[in-house]
Amino acid sequence: MLYRPLGKEVIGLPEGERIGVFVCECGLNIAGSVDCEAVRDYAERLPGVALAVRNRYTCSDPGQEEIKKAIVEHHLNRVVVASCTPRLHEPTFRKCIYDVGLNPYLLEMANIREQCSWVHLHDREAATAKAKDIVKIAVARARLLEPQVEMEVPVTKAALVIGGGVAGIQAALDLADAGHQVYLVEKEPSIGGKMAQLNKTFPTMDCSI
Amino acid sequence: MAEEAEFKCLRCGHEFIAPYDKENPQEHTCPKCRSNSVRRIKT
Amino acid sequence: MMDVGRHPRIKLLAYSEVEEVSGYVGNFRVKVRKKARYVDEEECTACGDCVDVCPVIMPDEYQMGLSSRRAIYIPFPQAVPSSYTINIEECLGVQPIACGKCAEKCDKGCIDFDMKDEIVELEVGTIIVAVGMEVYDPTLLDEYGYTRFENVITTLEFERLVDSGGPLGGRFARPTDGRVPKRIGFIQCVGSRTERRGNSYCSNICCMNTVKDSLLLRDHYPEIDITVFYLDMRAFGKGFEDLYKRSKDAGVRYVRGLPGEVKEDPETRNLLVTVENTTAGRLEEHELDMLVLSVGLEPREDSKTVQQLLSLSRTSDGFFLESHPKLKPVDTPTRGVFLAGCAEGPKDIKESVTQASAAAARAQIILNQDKIPIEAITPMIDLDLCNFCGRCARVCPYGAIVDVDPKRKVSPRVIEAACAGCGTCSAECPVGAITQRHFGDEQFFAQLEAMLGEGPEEKIVVFACHWCSYPGGDMAGVSRLQYPPSARVIRTMCSGRTGERLILRAFALGAPMVLVSGCHFADCHYINANRWTQRRVERLWDRLERAGIRPERLQLEWISAAEGQKFARVMGELEEMRKKVTPEEIEYTKQVLAEKA
Numbered sequence: 028m029l030y031r032p033l034g035k036e037v038i039g040l041p042e043g044e045r046i047g048v049f050v051c052e053c054g055l056n057i058a059g060s061v062d063c064e065a066v067r068d069y070a071e072r073l074p075g076v077a078l079a080v081r082n083r084y085t086c087s088d089p090g091q092e093e094i095k096k097a098i099v100e101h102h103l104n105r106v107v108v109a110s111c112t113p114r115l116h117e118p119t120f121r122k123c124i125y126d127v128g129l130n131p132y133l134l135e136m137a138n139i140r141e142q143c144s145w146v147h148l149h150d151r152e153a154a155t156a157k158a159k160d161i162v163k164i165a166v167a168r169a170r171l172l173e174p175q176v177e178m179e180v181p182v183t184k185a186a187l188v189i190g191g192g193v194a195g196i197q198a199a200l201d202l203a204d205a206g207h208q209v210y211l212v213e214k215e216p217s218i219g220g221k222m223a224q225l226n227k228t229f230p231t232m233d234c235s236i
Numbered sequence: 237m238a239e240e241a242e243f244k245c246l247r248c249g250h251e252f253i254a255p256y257d258k259e260n261p262q263e264h265t266c267p268k269c270r271s272n273s274v275r276r277i278k279t
Numbered sequence: 280m281m282d283v284g285r286h287p288r289i290k291l292l293a294y295s296e297v298e299e300v301s302g303y304v305g306n307f308r309v310k311v312r313k314k315a316r317y318v319d320e321e322e323c324t325a326c327g328d329c330v331d332v333c334p335v336i337m338p339d340e341y342q343m344g345l346s347s348r349r350a351i352y353i354p355f356p357q358a359v360p361s362s363y364t365i366n367i368e369e370c371l372g373v374q375p376i377a378c379g380k381c382a383e384k385c386d387k388g389c390i391d392f393d394m395k396d397e398i399v400e401l402e403v404g405t406i407i408v409a410v411g412m413e414v415y416d417p418t419l420l421d422e423y424g425y426t427r428f429e430n431v432i433t434t435l436e437f438e439r440l441v442d443s444g445g446p447l448g449g450r451f452a453r454p455t456d457g458r459v460p461k462r463i464g465f466i467q468c469v470g471s472r473t474e475r476r477g478n479s480y481c482s483n484i485c486c487m488n489t490v491k492d493s494l495l496l497r498d499h500y501p502e503i504d505i506t507v508f509y510l511d512m513r514a515f516g517k518g519f520e521d522l523y524k525r526s527k528d529a530g531v532r533y534v535r536g537l538p539g540e541v542k543e544d545p546e547t548r549n550l551l552v553t554v555e556n557t558t559a560g561r562l563e564e565h566e567l568d569m570l571v572l573s574v575g576l577e578p579r580e581d582s583k584t585v586q587q588l589l590s591l592s593r594t595s596d597g598f599f600l601e602s603h604p605k606l607k608p609v610d611t612p613t614r615g616v617f618l619a620g621c622a623e624g625p626k627d628i629k630e631s632v633t634q635a636s637a638a639a640a641r642a643q644i645i646l647n648q649d650k651i652p653i654e655a656i657t658p659m660i661d662l663d664l665c666n667f668c669g670r671c672a673r674v675c676p677y678g679a680i681v682d683v684d685p686k687r688k689v690s691p692r693v694i695e696a697a698c699a700g701c702g703t704c705s706a707e708c709p710v711g712a713i714t715q716r717h718f719g720d721e722q723f724f725a726q727l728e729a730m731l732g733e734g735p736e737e738k739i740v741v742f743a744c745h746w747c748s749y750p751g752g753d754m755a756g757v758s759r760l761q762y763p764p765s766a767r768v769i770r771t772m773c774s775g776r777t778g779e780r781l782i783l784r785a786f787a788l789g790a791p792m793v794l795v796s797g798c799h800f801a802d803c804h805y806i807n808a809n810r811w812t813q814r815r816v817e818r819l820w821d822r823l824e825r826a827g828i829r830p831e832r833l834q835l836e837w838i839s840a841a842e843g844q845k846f847a848r849v850m851g852e853l854e855e856m857r858k859k860v861t862p863e864e865i866e867y868t869k870q871v872l873a874e875k876a
């Protein structure tokens with residue numbers, strides 16, 4: 028078991044919280060029902076926030092560049108991205124801040140798309156108020172985030188494929204051809220699956236086995 | 237094994253009887269409103 | 280298929296089932312039961328001498344029961360591994376005195392009635408789930424007369440009937456009289472695209488399969504008259520429209536409309552089909568010699584076993600759920616586990632193969648690394664606070680907390696590599712000695728304080744788990760379902776993390792309603808951590824009631840990643856409940872809980 032130090036710490040954490048908030052418009056996906064400028068303005072005045080920026084598409088290359096630049100120029104030590112669900116882009120933005128030396132655990136996401144703009148399409152006022160609240164909650168959490176060190180585990184160089192139909196066969200062959208040990212487990216006495224029962228197959232109209 | 241208990245739904249108030257096994261808890265759903273906020277009534 | 284049998288790096292375990300999976304990405308430990316074949320797989324040359332002497336006659340599954348096999352059998356001649364198998368439940372030879380004829384006949388002595396199931400233990404870094412699908416059984420769809428009328432068959436049975444390796448040796452004929460039918464009909468969407476009996480989705484392959492079948496018949500039996508009854512013909516793939524056009528040009532008749540009823544003429548055993556031709560706008564009756572039901576695909580009935588072994592989820596249609604429908608189509612929520620083929624949804628061979636190659640490539644991202652990082656969300660135990668009660672070790676689903684002993688006052692120790700980071704231990708520790716990294720109590724308290732600092736009475740506190748209920752909320756968004764704006768969601772990795780301290784703090788800060796939500800029991804991503812969530816909420820309902828607080832204000836809901844509908848519905852229902860919580864109640868709750876703290 029090994030520990031991998033995260034964050035090159037090139038910048039070093041400046042004293043005190045310096046949070047950068049990046050409010051994404053996602054084209055009209057967010058801006059269509061949330062007043063993003065109002066949210067940005069609100070975020071800028073929250074405790075601990077050093078900078079609040081509005082982006083058209085935060086996840087795009089220019090959007091990510093802007094975060095990186097801001098971290099360096101404004102000595103940010105925490106980043107809040109107010110955009111889509113963390114299940115989509117948390118890895119993207121963790122990598123983004125890591126690239127300029129910030130520990131990836133110093134990122135917090137505020138989901139103002141899936142759980143705000145998209146579910147309150149017709150009430151701009153309420154959606155904007157809720158988005159502000161979501162950002163405020165994220166900033167409060169961000170203030171207490173700490174850099175973390177990840178553990179690394181070794182990888183067993185073998186794969187298990189469950190099911191020996193055409194899909195399982197293809198996956199097993201690809202992995203084995205790439206040099207990995209493969210165990211193919213098939214429930215029935217023979218592999219082949221449904222395809223083995225077919226006579227000819229579309230679109231080529233040739234034999235299946 | 238197949239013991240039963242009385243439950244009350246904390247969403248719609250419906251009371252009903254359903255299987256209950258203390259050792260092996262199951263997901264409970266109110267048959268009337270589909271809520272999982274179903275509380276066992278101590279008798 | 281042959282390549283698999285021959286490949287030096289593929290170990291094929293046929294007639295086997297996965298029984299146990301433990302560990303985590305990069306380090307799965309798997310137990311496989313290799314069922315006894317009673318025939319030595321390596322030695323058997325598939326000569327088939329044993330077959331003729333076997334007295335047991337059973338329907339042949341491979342031929343869809345259209346012919347028979349013996350208790351000792353090979354599923355089909357090209358089988359891999361190329362070995363016979365005895366189905367021991369059918370065999371009479373369990374007590375060799377009763378039969379054992381095959382063993383006598385086999386010169387090589389491959390047959391061994393004492394063979395036992397074998398447990399094979401494997402260590403692997405990644406797992407690909409390619410368990411495929413089942414074909415819809417139209418027996419229940421009584422109006423088409425399947426099983427009542429012998430000349431009504433399914434497309435899979437059709438495949439066997441036309442195959443040269445099939446029960447009729449490739450001479451296509453109808454079941455009742457062995458004659459080549461003159462008029463044959465196909466009915467599309469059987470068991471698909473229906474709200475009644477069957478599945479609501481399109482099975483994806485059956486349109487093209489029928490086009491294929493019609494062309495095969497045209498090639499070999501040009502005299503047969505072919506009619507296809509359909510709802511829409513879906514020929515969306517590369518080269519598909521060409522085939523469809525070829526079929527139409529070859530004189531196959533396509534009638535838009537699904538038959539309402541099928542009757543049999545008892546004398547000729549012909550089928551009388553009544554259908555509303557919606558293109559022509561008239562009721563038609565067709566007399567056919569044979570009817571083929573174009574059956575759809577379904578999830579396998581035993582999918583649940585695999586689902587539980589690997590902590591996967593399934594969509595409401597029963598197929599396995601991918602991590603993201605567009606961007607991560609072959610990943611699953613369990614890191615290191617991937618999907619390929621019809622296990623994920625109905626699809627044709629090309630798509631199955633494409634997905635399999637994608638899954639293999641995704642798996643290699645892991646396999647090509649020497650080490651992979653584990654998220655830093657493991658617990659840290661403050662030994663100055665710990666009273667050695669042992670609760671943390673008891674609730675951990677992974678046995679990742681060890682050593683603790685209340686009697687001898689030995690402190691707990693965390694095995695980080697085994698910990699999956701559910702946070703149940705830190706939620707359950709009675710003295711708050713455990714902090715989950717990145718998800719500590721203080722961080723949650725800060726979120727609650729920010730949320731409830733202004734106008735708390737208008738907000739609903741929603742705790743949602745990372746794997747199911749939070750993505751369920753995302754799904755509501757993706758589907759643009761609209762619900763009241765009062766919900767404020769706090770994400771935990773597992774609902775097991777939502778401890779009493781968090782819930783009570785929310786009420787103490789003036790929250791009118793609190794929802795605890797997590798994965799359905801079968802979907803729990805931390806084996807069974809959400810059982811502790813349920814017990815905890817039940818405990819809290821009692822406590823709240825004793826303190827004079829309405830237990831209804833604490834709600835519990837299991838919401839899967841696919842249940843956007845449910846998420847939105849629950850938010851609506853909770854909003855109704857919120858409106859009924861009075862300011863006096865909230866004030867009283869704050870006071871009671873402040874006294875306790």
Ligand SMILES: Cc1cc2nc3c(=O)[nH]c(=O)nc-3n(C[C@H](O)[C@H](O)[C@H](O)COP(=O)(O)OP(=O)(O)OC[C@H]3O[C@@H](n4cnc5c(N)ncnc54)[C@H](O)[C@@H]3O)c2cc1C
Nearest residue numbers: 190192193194214220221228229410411412620621627628
């Ligand atoms: C009538 C019919 C006609 C078709 N015609 C065509 C066609 O012409 N062209 C075309 O492209 N597609 C066609 N298809 C679709 C094609 O059959 C599928 O795309 C293909 O079979 C999918 O392969 P698979 O590996 O995902 O699943 P399957 O073929 O179902 O294979 C799954 C395998 O996994 C095994 N398995 C299941 N559970 C377990 C377990 N728990 N442990 C171990 N092993 C397990 C099964 O025994 C099976 O061998 C047709 C389908 C049908 C039903």
Ligand code: SF4
Nearest residue numbers: 051053084086110111
């Ligand atoms: S970060 Fe998310 S919300 Fe913003 S542009 Fe990208 S996808 Fe849209």
Ligand code: SF4
Nearest residue numbers: 468471481482485486
């Ligand atoms: S592929 Fe064609 S026959 Fe099959 S369900 Fe879809 S529309 Fe119906």
Ligand code: SF4
Nearest residue numbers: 675698699701702704
């Ligand atoms: S976080 Fe979960 S898996 Fe890890 S030690 Fe605690 S209870 Fe066990």
Ligand code: SF4
Nearest residue numbers: 665666668669671708
């Ligand atoms: S639950 Fe808490 S007090 Fe009990 S042994 Fe674990 S860390 Fe110590």
Ligand SMILES: [Zn+2]
Nearest residue numbers: 245248266269
């Ligand atoms: Zn109810």
